[in-house]
Amino acid sequence: MLPNPKQMEENxxxxxxRTRKLIxxxxxxxxxxxxxxxxxxxDVTDxxxxxxxxxxxxxxxxxxxxDYSVSKMFMQEIEKRTLNACHYTPDNLRSLILAVCEFLGNMHSSCAQPHEQFESLIENQIKKHIFSLLSLWLNQTKIKKSTDIPVTVATWAIYGLASHYSHMKKRPALDKFVDEALPLVSVNLEQFA
Amino acid sequence: MLPNPKQMEENxxxxxxRTRKLIxxxxxxxxxxxxxxxxxxxDVTDxxxxxxxxxxxxxxxxxxxxDYSVSKMFMQEIEKRTLNACHYTPDNLRSLILAVCEFLGNMHSSCAQPHEQFESLIENQIKKHIFSLLSLWLNQTKIKKSTDIPVTVATWAIYGLASHYSHMKKRPALDKFVDEALPLVSVNLEQFA
DNA sequence: GCTCCAGTGTTGTTTAGTCAACAGATTTGA
DNA sequence: TCAAATCTGTTGACTAAACAACACTGGAGC
Incomplete structure (x- = not known):
């Protein structure tokens, strides 16, 4: 069996x-x-x-x-919710949207002056992870249809929603926000459930 | 000029x-x-x-x-009070006694089951530092008399007092304790003041 | 234009840390 | 009482990090 990336990191x-942690x-x-x-x-090495x-x-x-830093933090967020070892359900999708919203929200509060340029740098990493996570979910089902198109749509939608949420001046309750958004995202994925 | 031990550590x-700090x-x-x-x-390396x-x-x-650990902690305590760069005065002597009392007191509260055997291990290190500190103080004066005997007496007295204090069930106010002890220690050192 | 400055990315050499293995000492416990 | 297990202190081969160079780039100020 192939050693997974988690084991590789630990070995x-x-x-x-130590050095990576310091950095x-x-x-x-x-x-x-x-x-x-x-x-x-x-600055970093000093x-x-x-x-x-x-x-x-x-x-x-x-x-x-x-890239590495954002990926690592995001994956920790995902693993914390055990979304990396499950399949597609509306509930898991809900958790995923929630995770992305919270992640971007934290990013905004813990980073000094996150400029647009900075955000576009992390955007690609996050979307890569969302895309592969959704692909993983949907390809566990018996349905053999290609998932790329619906997964792309869902990925961009999820990231867009989270970005929108994190930029709001007066953020509404996250639960309510996600409840409202969920059906618009799940509509294209239900066929694989 | 010889590099002092402090500079050597930093260089x-x-x-x-890193490794020493981890240990x-x-x-x-x-x-x-x-x-x-x-x-x-x-256990330590794990x-x-x-x-x-x-x-x-x-x-x-x-x-x-x-030995290294105790020495380092004790010297930090001494440096915090800038007792390493001064000369003999009753006030500095008072600070020193105070420092030793507090150091042993902390030792008792932060270490699990400090047995007698353990205490005798640290005792020698501490006394070495007290001895060389007092020697340094007294030899800065113009008096050329040998200081070894009075410094030895003072060193043992100070450590003994601190040990006694740290073992007391109901410790009195440290200030009062030191006020009472100070003259008994300084009596043999005043000749160098 | 020019220099000065601070940062980048790379290199060869030296040094510290890792690892697996070793023999020997001590302890555990069946 | 004997065997298994655990800890010690040490070794030699390997690898990562330190360090001091280097040439190069892109401003900032004159």
């Missing part, structure tokens, strides 16, 4: 795990202090107390770090 | 600083959980997430770790 050399933690702190563009690789050359042994540049 | 390879932190946590004798080098061989690159055994 890494302890030095590697990620420092990056998180810096993101809370100033906006992404004004954070340099220097705060992490690691050598700059070591940074480049792990990440191509700060954009790769952002 | 160490970052990996060394010290883990050791501190373990000491709060169980008594020193039942803590193995394994909690610190470092390799056991790495431990032995830094410390000869767990007793060396205890």
């Amino acid at each position: 890494l050399d302890p030095r590697v795990k 990620l933690d420092s990056f998180g702190i810096l993101l809370a202090e100033k906006n992404f563009e004004s954070i340099s690789v220097q 705060k992490a107390q690691i050598n700059r050359a070591t940074f480049y042994a792990h990440f191509q540049d700060k954009y790769a770090l952002l | 160490l390879d970052p990996r060394v600083k 010290l932190d883990s050791f501190g946590i373990l000491l709060a959980e169980k008594n020193f004798e039942s803590i193995s080098v394994q 909690k610190a997430q470092i390799n056991r061989a790495t431990f032995y690159a830094h410390f000869q055994d767990k007793y060396a770790l205890l």
